[in-house]
Amino acid sequence: QQIVNIDNVDPEALASEEEYSIATVVKVDGIAWFDRMRDGVKQFGEDTGNDTWMVGPSQADAAAQVQLIENLIAQGVDAIAVVPFSVEAVEPVLKKARDRGIVVVSHEASNITNVDYDIEAFDNLAYGAELMDNLAAQMGETGKYVATVGSLTSKSQNEWIDGAIARQEEAYPDMSLATERLETYDDANTDYTKLKEALTAHPDIAGVVGGPMPTSAGAGRLIAESGLQGQLHFAGTGLPSVAGQYLSNGDIDYIQFWDPAVAGYAMNLIALKELKARAAGEDAGIGAGTDLGLEGYTDLQLAEGANAKVLYGAGWVGVTKDNMADYDF
């Protein structure tokens, strides 16, 4: 069955005369998020007949990711799609790749330079603002909240939280941040423990903005276990498989995400377009207004400012109890 809906994709765009090898490199191998992306990458290979596969380091580490990319260059792949663990760290190696004629497409890396295209599911600040709007609604626009990030070094997660806090300061004056953002090492149990401790230190906390996906499980468990439904609210990144149970039990009300499978598919699709254009000696014509035919990527927008390689898709998916049945991953 199809994971990524390609009913609206131009069949022309999926056809290619040559069989290209396109490797997708992710931050870390084997977390639910990138397992989902692998499905999209695989499907793209099946849909187009190209050689596509996904790799990632066994531990989330920039140095290990760079080494993987080096290896791909040595293998002589045609294109690399990359979700960098650290944008800065991969820049030099991506430059090498491009110097050797490899097409490079990235994702979750809006400040990157050494790529042909970067495709973002959305604007990070807006994503965070949306989380805040939701949390504020749950909290009645008043009270204290905390925010979590997987790691202080994670750029996108910190930008989401920046966006959320900015939104609160601008629109919800009766709300306030109880304590600095918590660092939870992308581990649901750490989320749980730290949130619990924050609650002990600040018993009046009524809301949680979750940056990393595991927070949805950690916060969900905390609320379920302590009977805090209706007293502690949550809005944050999460997948239905991770937090759906808590949604349907009413422990938490809102999670937000974008579909990594589609993102993976989109990166590969853009890479293919560019490869074909190069082979034909013409411009791929990817820019503002491009329609990939994939949900959320039908009207790509160019980033403001100088970086003309960064394309934004149209957003995220918000999931509540009501629509969670639509997403089975």
Add this chain to the structure above:
Amino acid sequence: MTSQTKSEPRGSILSGMLSDETARTNLLLGAICIVVLVAMTAMRPNMFLSSYNFESMAFFMPELGILSIAMMIAMLTGGIDLSIVGVANLAGITAGTLFGMMAGENGSSVLGLGPVALGVCAALVVGLLAGLLNGFLISVLKITPILATLGTGQVFIGLCLVLTGGPAIVGFPAGWNAIGNGKIAGLPVPLLLFVVICVGLSLLLARTSFGLRLKMIGTNPKAAVYAGVRRGQMIVWSYMLTGGLAAMAGILLSARTNAAKSDYGSSYLLQAVLIAVLGGTNPAGGRGNVIGVALALISLTLLSSGFQMMRLSNHLIDFVWGGFLILVIALNSWRRHRRA
């Protein structure tokens, strides 16, 4: 001894440097290197033998190699240094912060060679100071190395976070970048640095009083004190050397990626322990040599590169590393038994 002299191109010097047991382990590792090379070539001839493959290895291998050697030095006295990755990142970040301060508004990429040299010095000083702290905790306060360096490792990574606030420091000067990505006479600078460090350290360990004293301390710490070796002082020096090497790795890491961050290279820590041990270092102290570590590094790098080309999951590559370690242990033990 004779077979080892034959197999080593630099003959007499090296054979003098290596004790019997060491030579045998190195021979085994060398053989493994060749087997891996041949096997991988047979499976992926075009990819594996590509010049780019070797060139890129020459760029990224030295960091891990230097960290492994640093680990080996700590193990020589029967210690261990779990803070090396923290030190490496702290060194890179310190240099980056310094560049940021020196360059001010203009962006540090314009800085010339002078500031880069200053940055290198600053990074090395950070490494030496970190080592001094470790050495102090271990030799003066008598804290078990594993605990002392676990604690300081946290502190160093913590300081990285404090300095950067989390995000990476970017935009190192061009000269800095050249340390990690440049070439001299067609050879990658990191490789050259690695070779220099290897040669320097094997001489230091085998041909100087410093090296001899370290090994003596590792062999029998009590007897070393009775023989007039300033044990505390030597341990401090050895951890400073370890710290300095870690900082060197940090310079390479940040220069190659043109960025510095608190969590770079976190996967290197256990790998460094593994490579050091595989290279014939006795974690209980007294035995260890640079050539063995270099050979272990090369064979493991070849192995993972080859498996990556076969699109084996990286988790299975971890499995292979572990299996490899046990295999070498088994082979060594079998050989010992047969000889006895």
Add this chain to the structure above:
Amino acid sequence: MPSAPLIELRNVSKRFGGVRALDDVSLTLDTARIHCLAGENGSGKSTLIKIVSGVYQPDEGEILIDGKPVGKLDPATSIAHGVQVIYQDFSLFPTLTVVENLALNSFLREGRQRVDWRRARKMAREVLARLDVKLDLDATVETLPAAGRQIVAIARAMLADARLIIMDEPTTTLTGREVERLFRIVRDLQDQGIATLFVSHKMREMLEISEHLTVFRNGKKVTEGPISEFDERAITRAMTGRDLHQGRFAAPHTTGKTPRLELRNVAVGDKAQDINLTLMPGEIVGLSGLIGAGRKAIAQAIFGLRQDMTGEMLVDGQPIAPASVPDAIAAGLAYVPEDRLSEGLFLTRSIRDNSIVSSLARFAPRLWLNSDKAAAETRKMFKEMAISAPGIDAPVGTLSGGNAQRVMIGRWLMTDAKVLILNGPTVGVDVGSKEQIHGIIQDLTRKNDLAVLMISDDMPELAANCNRVLCMREGRITGELSGAALTEEALDAALSKETLGEPA
């Protein structure tokens, strides 16, 4: 007497690589007989013990217990047959308490799964009472001095209801009364039908305690018979294949010379007080006393190993106060520790490394080690000390006790030491080697104008090598013997006089 001997070895051989540690040895150990095994270092005594106790399996030959051949003998079987060994290194558990060290062994033999602590304490108390010693039952063994550990080891073997107790050099760390007590116990055991196999380098002990003697040389049994057939000379000749002459060390002329080492009103912690001591060039001064008299403390303080020394110390008339061992070495002091294996040598490293380690500054003035010079000087020392080994690259761990001790002394030769402190210079060294080492020490002293402070529990050694001997007791120097008054008997008397007042 039952017809079959307790243990019989028939044509046993054991090789280690190229070394024939035991070569076609046959030996009979009878029930309730005190048997003595003698031989030079490396003659195979320990190897034989390990074969009887099942630690090693012989390459050839067979073992019979109670007349029945036992196939493969492992430690558990050997113990089950009533064989108990007290090893040279005691084989105790340093971090465990005295009670446990005593009781675990028995419980294990009884095949128990649980530890009955009350019974363990009772057993321990009883056996120590039999030995007539008091030890803190809850002290960990690592906190005990060597003598204490020895007592625990002996008590443990006694507890094991052994039929044969093997003691590998049991008296090296015991003095006067303790040895007497040990012999008394051994005879008690004999009355209960328990045999003892003694391994010893001490001639007088062999003659005093044993009934039967076997002598090994180079892994072969060279002679055997009732002790009445032997005297000191005969034993020595059997062991070494030649006659030895133990001379006396003549006092040098020291008038007008500055003392090499002088201690004035020195105190070391609470271990030693009011120590006044003068060592002249060319002198060998002995220091005798019971274990715990404070001798070691003084030696360590002089050598910069302890920081709690008060009073004045002069080397060649210059006051010094070494804060560390390197300071002491720089001042010309040298110390050969009592426990060669743990405090002295680096067993896995070469003779060269072991020799140059204390004089590295000379071979590596600025870091770089001058290997040629180091090797040359090591070879020179190697010859001077008459070390027998394949070469200077041989690991010290492969050497016999005597040769290892020569490396220890040789190390200090290479630092040009002026004052040499020897603590137990020939512990665990056989007669042949012992004589040679004594000769070397005397030669060096005369030739190099060394001053030697010899700490020893071996009265004949002190009598033969020293021109003066100081007696210590409870941290104070209580007397001095020299000249004609310096005899073994006088030393023994001085010591036992002290012993009477001080239960160890």
Add this chain to the structure above:
Amino acid sequence: MSFLRSSDAIILGILAVAMVLIGLVNPAFWQMSNLFSLLKSNVVIGIMALGVLLVMISGGIDVSFTAFAVAGMYLVVKVMVALDYNGVILPFMSATLIGGLLGLMNAGIIHRFSMIPLIVTLGTASVVRGLVLGLVGTSNVNINKMPTALIEFGKTDLLVLERANGSTYGLTAMVAVYLGLALLLHLVLKHTMIGRSVYAYGADPEAAKRVGFSTGRTMIFVYVTAGALAGFSGLLHSSMIWLANPRDFVGLELDVIAAVVLGGASIFGGRGTVLGTVLGVFILVMIQNSLILMGIDTTWQRVVVGGMLIAAVTVTALRDRRALV
């Protein structure tokens, strides 16, 4: 009293001082709910620490137990999901068994090749983790798939109290499981021959062999028990956090070892007590879980954790500062 001179007493002293200090900074520390929560955080790492203690007494270091914990947990949960099996006892027995068998592998290699445990366990950890992630799977079993019996078991409380605002907090029954295991191990170590053989072996392997202790048996006991404890703690962890994550526990091994050494065990073997270990674990967990209470800046937290670890270890090190002469 000999207890007052023991290392356990000193660790208890450090713990008391630290608790008083944290309580002074933020009295909320003393809230019953916080103390319960701390105890809960002790359970899994504490059970692992018991295994590590055993290995350390025997003179080894084990870095493979986290991998074994993952293997026990993930394999069992995966199989439960696949078979749609819902139960508690059999799964826990299986996880324990898996850990135990993996421990047997450690024991076998260490004994057979007479190799340093640190190296062997480094290798087996890599092997086991690689196999689990490479062959069995990498994605979490989340709450939606997680067997409910396990979750219910993990939720069991000894007592439940209510706050003013109606929310509840409880003392998890797993604390009893943990302390029960600790007591059991204490009794085994103190009162059985196999327990004493571990100390004997750690104190001097050669001597242990000579006395007639079977090295192989001791090694098997040590590593199988450590592995079994790890496997058990892995599944317990997953039932307490309501999900099974095959990438869990990465890097935790060093923390656990630190806790055990903090608790007075020696990495040179022959020394260590269960009480000390339990206290050491508590100190470590408390340091890590009181940073927000003490109001420490997120960016400074690692520095503070490292610093406090060093401080705590320094105190213990000053105690047994055996001058090396």
